[in-house]
Structures are given as C-alpha cells and as structure tokens.
Amino acid sequence: MSPTSGATIRRLPTGIDKLDLILGGGIPEFSFNVIMGEPGSGKTTLAHQIIFANATAERPVLYFTVLGEPTLKMLRYQQQFSFFDASKVNESIFFVNLADLALEGDLGKTLNAIQENIERVQPAIVVVDSFRTLILPSGGEGVQEFVQKLAVRLTGSQTTSFLVGEYTAEDKAHNPVFTLADGIIEVSQNVARNSMVRKRRIHKMRGADPQPGLHTIRIGEHGLEVFPRMLRSIEDAQHVVSTTLLSTGIPGLDEMLGGGTLEGSSILVAGPAGAGKSTVAIQFIVEGIRQGQAGVMVIFEETIPKYLSQAASFGIDLQPLIDRGQLEMVYIRPLDLSVDETLFAIQAAVERRGGRRVVIDSLTAMETALAPTFKEDYTESLYRLVGALTTEGISIMLTVEVTTNYNELQFTPHAISFLTHDIVLLRYFETDGRLQSFMTVIKTRGRKHGREIRAYEITDDGLVVGRVLNDLHGLITAVPHRRPDGGSPGDE
Amino acid sequence: MSKPDRVLHEIARRIMKMRSPGAPATAAAAAESMQLSCGDLYRTLETLMGASGLQALLDRAIQITARDHPWLAAVKAGSAADCALSGLSEASEEMSAKQATEGCAALLATILWLLITLIGEDLTLRFVRHAWPNVPFTKLSEGSNE
Numbered sequence: 001m002s003p004t005s006g007a008t009i010r011r012l013p014t015g016i017d018k019l020d021l022i023l024g025g026g027i028p029e030f031s032f033n034v035i036m037g038e039p040g041s042g043k044t045t046l047a048h049q050i051i052f053a054n055a056t057a058e059r060p061v062l063y064f065t066v067l068g069e070p071t072l073k074m075l076r077y078q079q080q081f082s083f084f085d086a087s088k089v090n091e092s093i094f095f096v097n098l099a100d101l102a103l104e105g106d107l108g109k110t111l112n113a114i115q116e117n118i119e120r121v122q123p124a125i126v127v128v129d130s131f132r133t134l135i136l137p138s139g140g141e142g143v144q145e146f147v148q149k150l151a152v153r154l155t156g157s158q159t160t161s162f163l164v165g166e167y168t169a170e171d172k173a174h175n176p177v178f179t180l181a182d183g184i185i186e187v188s189q190n191v192a193r194n195s196m197v198r199k200r201r202i203h204k205m206r207g208a209d210p211q212p213g214l215h216t217i218r219i220g221e222h223g224l225e226v227f228p229r230m231l232r233s234i235e236d237a238q239h240v241v242s243t244t245l246l247s248t249g250i251p252g253l254d255e256m257l258g259g260g261t262l263e264g265s266s267i268l269v270a271g272p273a274g275a276g277k278s279t280v281a282i283q284f285i286v287e288g289i290r291q292g293q294a295g296v297m298v299i300f301e302e303t304i305p306k307y308l309s310q311a312a313s314f315g316i317d318l319q320p321l322i323d324r325g326q327l328e329m330v331y332i333r334p335l336d337l338s339v340d341e342t343l344f345a346i347q348a349a350v351e352r353r354g355g356r357r358v359v360i361d362s363l364t365a366m367e368t369a370l371a372p373t374f375k376e377d378y379t380e381s382l383y384r385l386v387g388a389l390t391t392e393g394i395s396i397m398l399t400v401e402v403t404t405n406y407n408e409l410q411f412t413p414h415a416i417s418f419l420t421h422d423i424v425l426l427r428y429f430e431t432d433g434r435l436q437s438f439m440t441v442i443k444t445r446g447r448k449h450g451r452e453i454r455a456y457e458i459t460d461d462g463l464v465v466g467r468v469l470n471d472l473h474g475l476i477t478a479v480p481h482r483r484p485d486g487g488s489p490g491d492e
Numbered sequence: 493m494s495k496p497d498r499v500l501h502e503i504a505r506r507i508m509k510m511r512s513p514g515a516p517a518t519a520a521a522a523a524e525s526m527q528l529s530c531g532d533l534y535r536t537l538e539t540l541m542g543a544s545g546l547q548a549l550l551d552r553a554i555q556i557t558a559r560d561h562p563w564l565a566a567v568k569a570g571s572a573a574d575c576a577l578s579g580l581s582e583a584s585e586e587m588s589a590k591q592a593t594e595g596c597a598a599l600l601a602t603i604l605w606l607l608i609t610l611i612g613e614d615l616t617l618r619f620v621r622h623a624w625p626n627v628p629f630t631k632l633s634e635g636s637n638e
Binding site: 070071072073075076079086087089090094095096097098099100 | 538539540541542543544545549607610611612614615618619622
C-alpha cells in the first residue's frame with residue numbers, strides 16, 4: 001500500500017437502482033446513517049431492501065427491532081415484497097428483538113446487548129428499527145453519550161449502519177443522532193385531497209455526491225421504486241442542436257413551420273376539443289415511422305383501443321406499427337401521478353423501441369392525472385420532462401386543450417409556451433352558417449415561419465391544410481367579416 | 493389451513509418424542525417433554541420476538557388449544573425468561589397419559605400453526621429447524637389434506 005494512498009470508500013447498493021443513482025453510486029461503506037420519516041412512509045421497507053440486497057453468509061446483517069411494530073408482523077408484511085428472500089433469514093440476516101430491554105430504559109444495557117450481538121454475528125450491516133423508540137424510554141437521559149458510543153462501536157466494528165426512526169424536521173436541529181450521522185435519508189408522504197405521494201430527500205451523505213431535491217417514490221410489489229428528478233441528465237447531456245428539419249407528416253403545416261420542425265425540438269399543438277390535435281399528433285408519429293424513426297405515444301385520456309379506433313377513423317391503422325415494434329403506446333391513467341414517473345415510463349418505452357419521436361397527448365389530461373401536490377410545480381416539471389427528452393435528440397410533440405377566449409389569442413392554459421420550441425394553434429370560427437377551423441403558427445425557434453392563418457379540414461386522410469383565409473378578418477373573434485376587397489389573389 | 497392439521501400434529505408428536513426419548517408413556521412425561529420443547533422454542537425465537545412477544549404467542553396458543561382440551565385452560569405462559577408453562581405439570585396430573593400427550597401435542601402444533609399464520613410456512617420452518625435440527629420437517633402444505 002502506498003503511504004500516500006487515501007481511503008477507498010466502497011459503495012453498497014441499496015437494492016433500488018435509481019436510489020443508487022441519486023446517492024451517487026450507493027451507500028458509502030462503514031457509514032452511520034439515519035433513515036427518517038413518518039409512520040407508513042416506507043422506512044422499514046427501504047431498510048429491508050438494503051439488507052436483502054447486501055446480505056451474504058460472509059457479510060451478514062444484524063437487524064435490531066425495538067418498540068413499535070412487532071418483529072413477526074414486520075416479517076409478515078415485508079415478505080410480501082419480491083425482494084424478500086426467506087432463505088437469507090437466520091442464515092445471513094439475523095433479527096434481534098430489543099423491545100424488552102429498551103422498555104427498561106437502561107441505555108447502557110442496551111448498548112451492551114447491541115455490542116454482544118455484533119461480536120456474535122460480525123455483521124457488515126446493522127439496522128436499528130426504530131432507533132427513536134429505543135431511546136424514548138430513557139427519557140432523554142444519557143442519549144447523547146449513548147449515540148456517541150454507539151456510533152463509535154458501529155464504525156469500529158466495520159459496519160455500515162442505519163438508524164430508522166420517526167424523526168421530524170425539529171429533531172434534525174436538536175437530536176445528536178443527526179450531528180453524528182454520515183448520511184440522512186428522509187422519506188416523506190404528502191397527502192393532498194384524496195391522493196398520497198411519497199418523496200425522498202437525501203439531506204447529507206458524507207463521501208458521496210447525492211442528487212439534490214425531492215424524488216418521488218412508489219411502493220409496489222417490488223418494494224420502493226424511486227423516480228429521480230431528471231436534473232442531472234439535463235445537465236450532463238451534450239445537447240447538440242440539430243439543423244435537420246423533420247416533416248410533421250402534414251405538408252401544409254411543414255410549409256407554415258418553415259420547412260418542418262427541428263430534430264430534437266419540441267412542438268406544442270394547442271386548440272379546443274375536437275379541433276384535431278390528436279390527428280396532428282398521430283400524423284407526426286406515423287411520418288416519423290415512415291422515415292425510420294420509431295415512435296412513442298403517451299396517452300392519458302382514452303384507452304389504447306379507443307385511440308387506435310380514432311386513428312382508424314381517418315384511415316391510419318396504428319396496430320401494424322405496434323406489432324412491428326415501431327410504435328409503443330403508453331397509457332397512463334392514475335390520479336396520483338408524478339411527472340417523474342411519467343418521464344420514466346416514456347424513457348423506458350423510448351429505450352425499448354429506440355424511439356426518436358414522442359407524442360404526449362395531451363398535457364391537459366396529463367395534468368388531470370397528476371397528484372395535486374405535483375400540480376404546484378407543473379410548469380417546472382414539464383420543463384424537466386421536455387428538457388430530458390430533447391437533450392437526447394428526441395423530437396417531442398405535445399398537445400394541449402385551450403378553452404377558447406374570443407377576446408384574445410390564448411395559446412395554452414398555463415405559462416408553458418416558453419417550454420416548447422414551436423407552437424401551432426388550432427381554432428374554430430364561424431362563417432356562412434358553418435363552424436370551420438383555422439390554424440396558424442405562433443412561433444418557431446431558430447427559423448422563420450409563415451404568419452398566415454390557414455383553413456384546414458379533418459378528412460379521411462387526416463388533417464389537410466387549406467387556403468390562406470385572407471378574405472376574412474376578425475378570425476380571432478371567431479365571427480370574422482369578409483374583407484370588401486375579397487383578399488389577395490394567389491394565396492391558396 | 494384454518495387450524496393445526498394432521499401434519500402439524502404429527503410433527504408436534506415427533507418433536508415431543510425426540511425431546512424425551514425412551515420416557516414412559518405417562519402424563520408427567522408428556523408435560524416434561526412439552527416444557528423442554530417450549531424451552532427449545534424460547535431459545536430459537538426469543539431473539540426474534542422478545543420474551544414478551546413469545547409469551548403472547550404461547551398465551552394465544554393455550555387459549556385456542558383449550559377449546560378442544562379444556563384441562564389446558566389452567567396453564568399459563570410464564571413471563572420468566574425460560575418460557576416455562578406454569579401449571580402444566582399440575583394440570584396434566586389429573587389427565588390420563590393419552591389425554592395429556594394429545595393435549596400437549598395439540599398445544600405445540602397450535603404454536604407452530606400460529607407462527608405459520610403470522611409469518612408463513614417458509615419462515616416458520618426456517619426457525620423451527622434451528623430449534624429441532626434432528627426432526628425431519630417436510631414442507632407442511634405438501635403433506636396436508638386439510
């Protein structure tokens with residue numbers, strides 16, 4: 001060993017890939033950690049995922065249970081998760097109940113019991129669950145000394161340790177555990193209306209470089225699943241702005257957009273219900289597939305069969321594209337969704353199909369599907385979603401429903417227009433006793449676009465762009481007047 | 493299984509026989525064998541459940557078994573660290589050897605059944621194999637007709 005070589009800090013996997021990513025590679029070995037959160041937030045499940053991911057006969061785990069959930073009940077519920085491997089229990093994972101001892105309130109005895117078990121098992125990982133209830137009966141007396149001695153013994157025994165507890169934000173300021181801890185992982189749950197969302201935050205992790213912020217968690221059959229906020233991928237990605245123009249699959253629209261939409265950019269199609277937004281989206285995806293670019297369509301409102309049926313009504317059969325693996329439809333409908341989960345569902349589909357075009361149809365329905373707590377940062381979340389996809393060079397089309405306001409030209413119900421590179425607006429107007437439609441391009445990034453207002457129709461062949469409506473004025477009011485001069489010739 | 497089945501009863505009898513090999517078929521011998529088996533369980537499960545957790549489990553097992561073997565109602569799970577079943581010897585003295593053996597085996601089978609209902613067969617077998625390594629345990633559900 002070189003005299004100048006520093007300590008190598010190995011990382012232990014948590015059993016949750018994306019949590020390892022957030023932690024900057026995993027839990028630093030020999031660290032002294034706190035897993036904090038409210039009852040039911042998933043602390044014990046997280047601790048179990050960590051121990052089952054790491055326990056071997058050579059590197060056993062010692063799991064101290066204290067007051068609170070009885071051990072048998074804990075095992076009863078934890079074995080419902082797929083990560084629970086019964087063959088490790090009593091072979092490489094040893095549960096020790098300290099409840100009776102803890103009730104006596106003698107922290108010295110408790111410390112000795114912990115030490116004796118550590119000497120007996122020689123564990124690589126030690127968990128104390130719940131640590132808060134372990135020290136409660138002592139009435140606070142000698143807690144600091146106990147925590148200090150415990151930390152020293154655990155680290156001296158070459159163990160990576162986790163103290164699990166129902167700590168609050170106030171505890172973080174006053175409890176000595178938090179001063180001594182190398183790592184603090186907080187699991188929180190946010191209840192708004194009838195939805196509940198769990199989030200995780202890494203407050204500190206000495207020897208690692210964790211991703212900041214709150215990350216969404218789901219607890220499912222495989223235990224905790226983490227959906228990191230996608231900041232890192234945006235920062236890390238080398239976003240090369242392409243100059244390649246892609247066809248939207250609608251010739252007239254391509255012309256209005258100045259030749260098409262840029263590869264790796266985002267385009268927003270805004271309009272009222274029934275205006276043809278989904279038609280544009282389907283044509284965009286189909287055109288991509290025709291050019292060899294696999295597609296992913298994320299839908300929230302209609303089921304996949306209904307959506308396919310809608311596409312078939314104007315002569316586009318998406319089923320063969322799905323069967324050939326050129327298109328993947330992702331239907332998301334829960335009402336307590338986070339944007340990060342949506343993003344991971346999209347990214348997973350993109351990865352599976354090698355997708356180059358993505359459609360989200362629609363942002364309106366996606367917002368409805370979001371948990372109330374995520375609606376607060378909807379715009380910021382959308383920014384991350386669009387950013388994460390376009391930095392990968394993926395072209396994305398978003399549709400959004402706009403409630404028509406005839407006094408102004410409103411693009412979207414949110415301040416989301418700045419998120420997208422191009423915006424196309426679809427609208428109705430009334431003339432000659434008929435409800436008709438027009439479209440216009442509001443903005444494009446990095447190129448000139450047409451400023452004309454054109455009629456369009458939804459035909460059996462999809463959306464077809466028609467003539468420039470230069471014989472009408474006041475279209476924005478939806479009740480236009482014919483220009484006395486009949487408009488300029490040659491604008492068809 | 494909604495109650496201890498034939499297989500569990502058979503396992504319980506095997507355990508008791510193994511704990512008192514060659515003992516005469518008397519009520520006292522059955523009670524003694526049950527006490528020893530209970531001690532084995534204590535040594536295996538105390539670390540996992542704590543003495544009070546184990547006491548609660550035994551009390552529940554006695555309560556359930558006493559429905560079919562009323563003489564066991566006089567037995568109490570001791571709070572002492574050795575998990576003694578207080579009153580078992582005295583209560584068994586009033587019974588025939590057959591009644592005492594059947595009651596004790598039923599009690600042990602109920603303890604195992606309670607563990608199975610709480611933590612499942614896999615984990616229960618994992619623990620009881622540690623308690624009685626010489627008793628051949630088969631997958632309980634495979635031999636069950638109930």
